[in-house]
Amino acid sequence: MRHRSRWLRLAALGAVPVVVAGIVNLPASPSSAAVPVSNGVYTLASASSGKCVNVVGASTGNAGLLAQLACDTTAGSQQFRVVAQNGAYGLVNVNSGRCVDVPYSSTTSGEQLWQWGCHAEPNQRWTFTASTASTDRYLIRSASSGLCVSNKDGSTSGGNPVVQEPCSDIARMQWRFNPTGSTPPPTTPPPSGTPTVAADGSGQYRTVQAAIDAVPTNNTQRVTITIKPGTYRQVVRVPANKPHITLRGLGAGPSNTVLVFNNSANSHGTSGSASMFVDGANFVAENLTISNDFDENSTSSGHQAVALHLNADRAVLRNVRLLGDQDTFLVNDRTRAYMVNSYVEGTVDFIFGGGTIVIDRTTVHEKRSSGGTITAASTPAEKAYGFLFYRSTITGTGSNNTNLGRPWRQGAQVLYRESNLSGTIKNSEPWTNMGDSTWQNARFLEYRNTGSGATVNGNRPQLSDSQAANYTPQRYLAGTDGWNPM
Template sequence: MSRSRGFFQACTAIVICVLVAEFTAAMAKTAILITVDQSGRGNFTKIQNAIDAVPDNNLEEVFIAVKPGIYREKVTVPANKPYITISGRRSSDTIITWNDSRNTYNSATLAVLASDFVGRYLTIQNGFGAGAQAVALRVSGDRVSFTACRFLGHQDTLLDDIGRHYYKSCYIEGATDFICGNGASLFENCHLHSVSDSVGTITAQRRESPSENTGFVFMGCKITGINSAVLGRPWGAFSRVVFGFTYMSDVILPEGWDNWQDPSKQSTVYYGQYRCYGKGANPSRRVPWSFSNMTTQEAAPFFSKTFIGAAHWLRPLPTNFKRAFASKP
């Protein structure tokens, strides 16, 4: 092959890559608009009906705009319906609520099983209360993000099950293991609030082997509560949770972590803390099997979106919309 021919082929490949990238970006800015309005002035009055209207194996961006209201329904985004966004205007007035308590995996008020899902400005609540696993949000899809949402529950509020997830400026409330699962997830600028009557447990991460690239990372967050709490306990033997640049009120007990009555896990878990502050952040009395004073080198792999590969899948909000329905089904 001549140098000129090789150069031409390389240039052609570059041009094709650029065109594909531009086409993908353009597609991401246009979405099918579906409106949910309890007053009847939208396409649907229930959120689940709007999701059901999305074709199976969907490849188009779908933006479900939910008007203010309290939506008393159990909602599932099936695995074969990707590229859906559900967005309210403000989390305080766009509320999805239910009170199921069957078990951790089936009790969720909102279950996101699809990949490439976005949630914005929503309150998702499981109102069952104490006494059983009662999940508000289950996330079992890959490349899922939530922005400015509130997740309210008591036990297992947020089941961050599997996949890569990003939570930004969210409020998460609960008492027992209220952020749990085996996702690879970054929580940025989130507020975690313990409502336990005794000792709350914020996380129960389920990483089960050192080969799993999963774990919960909290960056620039805030922790408050009404009594006392620990940062986490190991659902899985290789549980991994790291807090950085996070304000911890005195709700956090000095020891910081709990071994869930299984000392054997102390040698396999990875519980870290880096440049946190507040009365509950003092590393001097943390359990000796945690990394209470991570070095900058130890912290570097965690405290960026690279941890979840988000540069490749976080997408911008659509700026153009096309309507999917001419009349109300």
């Protein structure tokens, strides 16, 4: 059995519900044909057959094969979301939440493509090149194999395999992106291409904080701050009296725009150590990295070093990387947040706090080879919902040595739902205690997880199908105002 390569520190893919969309930097089309936009949802039609790429049997599991079928724009198994990723793009099936994937990074011509849980590995990344032979088509090339997506032999038969082959600008490798009703219109780029923030002086401001400070107090309209690729070393604060702010990196992927600092609990206390503090409601961050690069090995104590301290209602994090060691991401009590198509890494308790968050189609990575604990929720007992990991991927550098969580407060609520748990998770005892708070008396749950770390036993409480209806992302986020960023 061939083994899939393990992705360590790349941002994760996932379906990306849209709040603010931007145009993906694709080659110009030779005509006025539809150009894919960031977060757009499309059917992919073959120039040789007119049929569309389809996940066979509408499978929602790993290894669901791709074949062509008569186009149906309403079928989720034929809808794929374009997600910008590290200079290339992911294709995420809307029905399954899984990514178009080259099996085992194969370089064999004729290998049939399938879907797999999103990891942002090279075999799930694609480049789009406008066809010079057809005015409304693109060649879709694998960043892993260098081969192109093809309708095998150019057949017009339904069920014909979708494979990879050496690239050639011919009909069976030309694909048209047909927008569905879920595809957002392109947004207007910054005037004359000028970013709001650029460290080199080419923007309106040199620092992110200066741009935030310029937003009128108690603003009622969304203000989008675009940030030129680069590294911005400064503590950033979005105060409560400045809601509706979007921070958007302008690079090809989140790794191109980095907001970073290195305070720690040793000098500032845990909650005060963050590189970014967000208190303003309706905050959005997209296509950027928020990092705390304090080295936990540099001191004998005070290792906690927060990247993002989020204490804001109705916040959305999209295509964002959160990097740190211990206590990377504080989801504080006032928080109601939706995180999607993102990546979080750390060593101990690196997602923690008393707020409510849905982490959707995101990779969560334990980077310590000796393992650690992913979550330390402190959900108040009277609050129904805490942390939901939904259709996400849990990875790590160690094996059978990482805990899903421990209760910072006895009422802690954490659910891993329909997620892929790698072998880094402790099979027999994935939950653990924290001081006097015991995991058995916390609200720790799983539901329909997959992967080698997803064994079911007496130490792993599972939701029933009927119970699961009350633990959907929408239930977590609705609150009293019916908020639904999905």
